[in-house]
Amino acid sequence: MSSWNVSDRALDVSSCAQEPIRTPGAIQPYGLILVLDPQTLIVKERAIAQADLLGTFGDPLGHPIDDVFGGALARCRPALETIKPGTTQFLGAHAIGPHDGHHTLAHRLGDDLIVELEAPVPGEPGSLEDLYPAIRRFMEAIERVETTRELCELASVQIRELTGFDRTLVYQFDKDWNGAVVAEDGNGVLPSYLDLRFPESDIPAQARALYRQNRVRLIADSNYQPVPLVRSAGHAGPGPTDLSPAMLRSVSPVHLQYMRNMATGASMSVSLLREGELWGLISCHNAQPKRVPYHVRTACEFIGQILSLQISLKERAAVVEARIARRAIQVRLLGRMAGDTDFMAALGRDQHNLLALTQSAGAAIVHRGECLLHGECPNRSQVLELVQWLSVQQHEGDLYCTDRLPQLWKPAEAFADVASGVLAISISQIHDSFVLWFRPEVVRTVRWGGDPRKEETGLPLSPRTSFEGWKETVQRQSLPWDDVDRDAALELRTAIVDIVLRKAEEMAALNEQLLRSNKELEAFSYSVSHDLRAPFRHIVGYSELLWASAAERLNDSEKRFLDTIVESAQSAGTLVDDLLSFSQMGRSTMGQISMDMTALVEDVRHKLDMEYAGRSIRWQIPHLPRVQADPGMLRLVWQNLLSNAIKFTRDSAQPTIEVGHERGDTEDVFYVKDNGCGFDMRYVDKLFGVFQRLHHADEYEGTGIGLANVHRIITRHGGRTWADGRVGEGATFFFTIPFVTGDNL
Template sequence: MPPDTVLDPTLDLSACAREPIHTPGAIQPYGLLLVVDPSRWVVIERAVADPALVEAFGDPLGQPLDQVLGGALAHAQATLAALAPDTSAFLGALKLGEAGPHHTLAHRSTHCLLVEMEAPIAGEPGSLEDLYPAIRQFMAEIEKATSVAEQCAIASEHVRTLAQFDRTLVYQFDKEWNGVVVAEDRNEILPSYMDLRFPESDIPAQARALYQRNRVRLIADCDYVPVPLLRDGARADEPPTDLSASVLRSVSPVHLQYMRNMGTGASMSVSLIREGQLWGLISCHNRAARRVPYHVRTACEFIGQILSLQIALKERALAVEERIARRAIQVRLLARMAGDEDFMAALGRDPESLLALTGAGGAAIVHRGVCVMLGDCPSQSQILDLVHWLTLHHGDQDVFWTEKLPAAWQEADAFCGPASGVLAISISQLHDSFVLWFRPEVVRTVRWGGDPRHKAQAQVLTPRMSFEAWKQTVRQQSLPWQEVDRDSALELRTAIVDIVLRKAEEMAELNEQLLRSNKELEAFSYSVSHDLRAPFRHIVGYSELLGASAGERLDDTERRFLATIVESAKSAGTLVDDLLSFSQMGRSTLGLASVDMGVLAEDVRSKLDMEYAGRSIQWRMAKLPRVEVDPAMLRLVWQNLLSNAIKFTRHTPEPVIEIGHARTEHEDIFHVKDNGCGFDPRYVDKLFGVFQRLHHADEYEGTGIGLANVRRIIDRHGGRTWAEGELGKGATFHFTVPFFSGADT
């Protein structure tokens, strides 16, 4: 802001606030406006900026529309008559004598018809088609943008190129209608506003309503002299005419003073409407006065509409992806709860999923006086105090959330570090039972474009005097809970209350149906696999008999063909055997017993001696505990993992295979680590799938079923499997065995 800028002492701010800005009673001095009574087709009000037009054609006031301005509008009367309320139409460029062709628009309201004619600008484009190459280039670029921020940056650059302003920025509203500049393109004439925030009072509610109704607004000169809208004496006491749709509509003196304080002589805004709501603005500023031709403004409006659609598509796609991810997490949690009468214990066994469900740093499950804490939480006593406060003040709410807990409950000051934000669901109407998620305090510095404490008082519009950056340090506040966070929590509550607690019998029936379907599917797989074994053995047998009987009559090519048939049939037979084993694994009964995992792993290793005969492998085996598992199934787990480690270190000069163990509060974690060929971590999700291989069969034999068997076995024990690896640096395969009642822990 220029240092000598001051507020005009004659500006009646209270009067400005009382007069709605959509009925200013004047236009900007760049054309003319006619208000027409559509029942009589007579001009009942007029504002004409150029006196020469009145001198040349006479005063339009009180005249029939088809006779004013030398009959320029006579041909358009049919079009005007067909206009529906709250719609507009472009009537083309109509020539008004020596004044030249004027861009003419009509707007129909409930009670009247507005016809405005905008004076031409020297050198302006002849049509929108002249600007189509620029629009096409914008569309090509924005389609490649990978984020909303990038889309906004592209739009700001193209709008400034078209409209030739000193600075163009994209301004996004938050939920409290404060704005933040998310993109900017400028020269060095005006300062940067990038990343600055502006308070809600800068664009009050009535201004936002106009932005939503009229998507482009141009103020060509902040020092313009308004042209009054004149009416005949008979209508002097009637309400002022609504000029919301008018392009030439005059603006509040307060806003003009605001522009002067900002150091801008001209401005243009393009509204960004996302799904019917005002998302933000493309806002253009120029140091000197500047008129923007009609077709250029139309092109900028088109860009604004494209940007609005792209923002909506991008945000909707991101929201859908996030909801799908949250739903997958919820399915995992529900799967645990469905098979456990104690839902609290079931939730606590998968802390990563429970925290990821709402993007929290900590969580607590409080039920019947028991408190289970996961992640970064306040102390147990603080959590119980919070639950008591929630019960007293928010007990009737299914879900409660705030990112400013200390502001809502002063006692939370003591633990604002881990829990400045809380999201809580009530899971019982009889007990103080809650699931709570916590988010930590995020201390951040917000840069405002002026002190946000300068607010309009008593709805009085006042132009802000300073736009210098003002920094505010925000404390005792977490990242906000998004709608997807709240919905995920609420859906979990519904699942707990309606499914687990109230519909246990229905869930049991669904589980029974699922088990029945799985058994039928496994029986089908078993039958198919079993029936395929004999044909492959016949192919191998008869091919070998053919080779023996034909003997020397076969040439080298024929013998190679026959060998390929035998090798392929053997591979297919092995694949069928493995598939049969995989199917049987799902059908067999789980027989738990206390097993010494150290003895079992060593026994499997010793039986694999022949697989690395002639090679020197350094084995590192930690002391392994006793666990309660199915011995035959866990033997197959060790056999697959150790056999893979031996196979994939085949070309390693000094192979090392490590068998390790760790223990947590809920489970034993085992791993097999090698320094072999490893794998690309991008494809880690494929490792445990049936028939999934990351190496060619010519390099390393196998069918791709072994690791699928490992996962199925561990899943049946209620455990988890995962892998880590890097090409050329080896791999580590982990599996867990949860603690069972009666296990030797």
């Protein structure tokens, strides 16, 4: 067999954060631990404080659980066989030889099954029910308190009453994991630590992780002699066993010396968690060694859970109340801004609410070179210099905040009295535009439990020996910004961008649309005054000729006159229809749905069969992706493009029309390619204009409105249109449909 030795090396605080606190290789001497193979329930490791058990029953190593200690644990087998990984189960009390009933727990951790037997404490409660009256009093009392601090004070009194410790305190962590004593109850044997702070290094990160895992931790004697964990030769492994869940797990020697430096003979902690994160500890201390019975610890754990829930509820309620108040302030600010295009002036007219939104003393609004100051804040040149610095800083999203600006940016020392803290939001991606709030320097005194920066020298180990109150004066800092402050600022940013700044974008878009409409109106007016005149002149002229010869029977010429009248009337009718269609396209409502582009193209091609009856056209239509678009409008796009391709391949020997698709980063690109007559690229800019034709009407019929409709429809979908062609070689017409969120896979 072999044992894991507890190191006697010189201790060093720098190594404390790396201490193997989960695998100490030993236990506290108040019981015993057996490590079993979970499949066979054979003991592969043991740590036994009562040496007489080995003489009486022999070494349990290598034996199944049924046979150890004269079969005292045989009735635990069913529970041990079914315990799930990562869980702990209480197995009752078991007498082992002459020793009284041991409180027995089983922990399943990875490939190990740890059976922990803790010796009873003389005079301990027989069950948790004996402690229920004390728990009930605590539950009734918490209903009458209003603040978190009062909750903590109540818990410190109740825990000390249950355990009998000399001092019980509640210890709360800050964002940097420094701890502050917020409540305390004691009998005067140990000094008071109320309102003292303790540095983060006192409880390293790995220790905090264990506090989250194990809600209760007891160290009964800071001078105990650890009992080594012995492993059978047949179960040699690569490293020591993880004893994380075991109450008897031995403690880091650094921590034991820390306790002795505090003149503490025993300690117990109860973890306080808020939404799964470590909020603080109930920390109990005794001048002399002291064991706390299992059922008392269970009651303390229960009280700790109740306290944790109440702290979460109180703090959440306070946050909700604060958010509601800030939301009301924001509504008032938005009311000022409503209907006002100058949001800077609008915000400035309600300075009280602007400052109250983030509980600030001053604010500045910087936009396009202008700077408006409100309340107590740096001067204009200092604010503009600060904005330049902020614009190049790395920060999360569109918000930057700090409560110690002079420490991060040296020039801020010049105005630390009014702006040691700054909270800023960026309101433009183009300009250096910010809204900034300022908080003044708050000089305050912080009482530490000993100088956290003092290095101990000449000692065998480094945990500090002094826990006298040590005062530190904090300067060049403001009150910290909390989540409510930050969220209120971000919500205001969203309001500015969405309600005010977007108005300017909408106005620009409207102006562009008006310019486009004016051009279309001019083209329409020209059409009315020019293109529509000729057909109607024909109607009038040939009608007069007809009437002149009405007395006689119609001859061949008169018939030809009538044919011309009909053709002109039909031309005028077609032109008017196309004009109406074009004008209506800009006013119709779009109803975008997910549509099958392949099926749409095939359907349009089928309906155009009559246009190429008697001709043999080679079609190439691949599978096309689904898009989000207005089906009626997109049908008209394909109808115009395919109809044009059919028309302009009329004189091709082997006409070919190809429909294709390419996928871009933000849009789908579709095209129709033909090998027809093509066009001169010098006139490509005219293609999508109203009544723009590159071929004479005698060669290819049409009104010149079809491609204008295509352009207008695709533009309304947020897409683009363009064309490529060569005279006598064919043409390709392209259009795009932008991706809709979630539709680019």
